[in-house]
Amino acid sequence: MDKVANPVEIDQKGKFNRQTNRFTNVFGDQPGELPVEADRYRLIWSEICPWAHRTVIVRSLLGLEDVISLGTVAPMRPAVPRVDWDFSLDEGGVDPVLGIQYLSEIYTNTDPEFSGRPTVPALVDVKEGKVVNNDYFRLTNYFEIDWAPFHKENAPNLYPEDLRDEIDYLSEVIFHDINNGVYKCGFARSQEAYEEAYDVLFNRLDELEERLATKRFLFGDYITDADVRLYTTLVRFDVAYYAAFKTNRNRIVDFPNLWGYLRDLYQTPGFGDTTNFHAIKLHYHLSNHIASDDQKSFNILPKGPDTSIFITTHNRENISGKKEKFLI
Template sequence: MTEVEEQSKKPHEIKADGSFNRQKNRFTTPFGNLPGQLPVESGRYRLLWSAACPWEHRSVIVRKILGLENVISLGTASPMRPRIDRVDWEFSLDKDGVDPLLGIRYVSEVYKNADSDYEGRPTVPVLVDIKKKHAVQNDYFKLTNYLEVDWAPFHKKNAPDLYPIHLREQIDALNDVIFHDVNNGVYKCGFAQSQEAYEKAYDTLFARLDELEERLSNQRFLFGDYITDSDVRLYTTLVRFDAAYYNAFNTNRNLIREFPNLWGYVRDLYQTPGFGDTTDFAAIKRHYHLSITISPDKPEIKILPKGPDISVWNLPHNRETLSKSQEKFLIQP
């Protein structure tokens, strides 16, 4: 059974009007030192992800930018779903088809280990307690903020402040808009099961992209000269847009490279350490164009698009001219 078919059987994911309603996260306990919170400990957790998906990509970007790579280990699942009757993430990229540290074949195993009655889709990113092999945190909306704030004692020297206190209220407000209208907006287009729901999501998505295009016309990043958590969140959708969403999700009014400011902006980020070096276009294209999750209607016919041209991502973006500083990359220390 495909993910789309699964969604059609779950009222909480497809509304009566045919619109997509993403399932809620199950493991949302915050990090901290208070009773009942998850302890912040080096080496205790493993972050499971797939390079195909935007939700976990942003956590991986933040993990790398902040220097948490030796503190929280990383397990990488295949961009392809294992079978047409199994909505899961599989560790088929690893030797013997199992995660080398957890010894699991599917991400669903850590969900079932934590809650034997769990019936939702096993999603990534998910942080796993390595000793217990339990899923403990899969709140993709807040995970980057936890890494930026609660994991600060383990940040590398001179790590950037992606979530500065004086901007947090504004960042949270913009993040909420980006999530509903852009990050999840492309999925609302792609998974809509009525023409009306699709067109509503489509119009909302491009209205928001038009606004962001204007916002970035006179400043380098979403909040000025420095990269913040909001830029990470927007990047993971923009970088996938032309290669995946434009065709696979019918978000085909404009390519991102047809927005002058968004195109320069996303290339600026791509050329920044932590962004482009964690972006895997091959995995993205395979997932969205070959996976049974995305195109179940013709499982016997799978064509991997040859384009778009990836070399253009390294062309000069000239976005530094919008900054007070002329540095090529500008991440606030």
């Protein structure tokens, strides 16, 4: 099979089962826990990755840019005989802080026996030169709770305590059926697995379309962590997943409420200004582990869709009657 994933990520029925996270240390002051310190960590991300993108959005919204540095890997996979990321966007092709060319270097430095895919986001302890957390599912919550001492003044409350159980429940649903759901479609290796994932994905989008008819955001008037998680898949849907992953029943622009909701988020600082459509299209349409042989052989990048429509008027504030988007 091609380099979509490790063979262990495809089961006997052709279903894609994403690898588990290897480094899941929590923050705290107990032995084995990660200290919350300014300038201690570097967050490695790729602009194409929805999992990494949401950590960068939350980092921006909470004002953590000055305490957690950011390293960026290139949107295209390097031409090496393994699944990896490289720092070819940086001068000399090396991350200026970590001094590495490939992300796998920091993974194997952390664990010489590591044999999975090196993934983003990866939070690296700069002092130790090791990955300390690549738990994309919980990392934004750590930023929201444990890193509160470093939040900017009037930082938004993205994870209100009274809503955490509900946010966690919906985030699980969004992860399995939508965030990872598009990958289950795109990486399926049987018709049965593909169609099952396709139906689950669009049934869930239909439900959220109905939910957002009466709510400006997923939990009402204000943006929460759950909205960040949904955004990073929705914003990639029409430019990448619709064609590359065969999620082609509807585009997001065909859902009136989801489309208005997506534009509302995109036009919010921290969301649209961290979204790179060109990089996303490069990866999902031309990358050597996703694109079809025909696409790769001719190196043709789709011209559309027109992303200027993301800045058109959405009128979503009329649902809540509020101009502000965050609970402070």
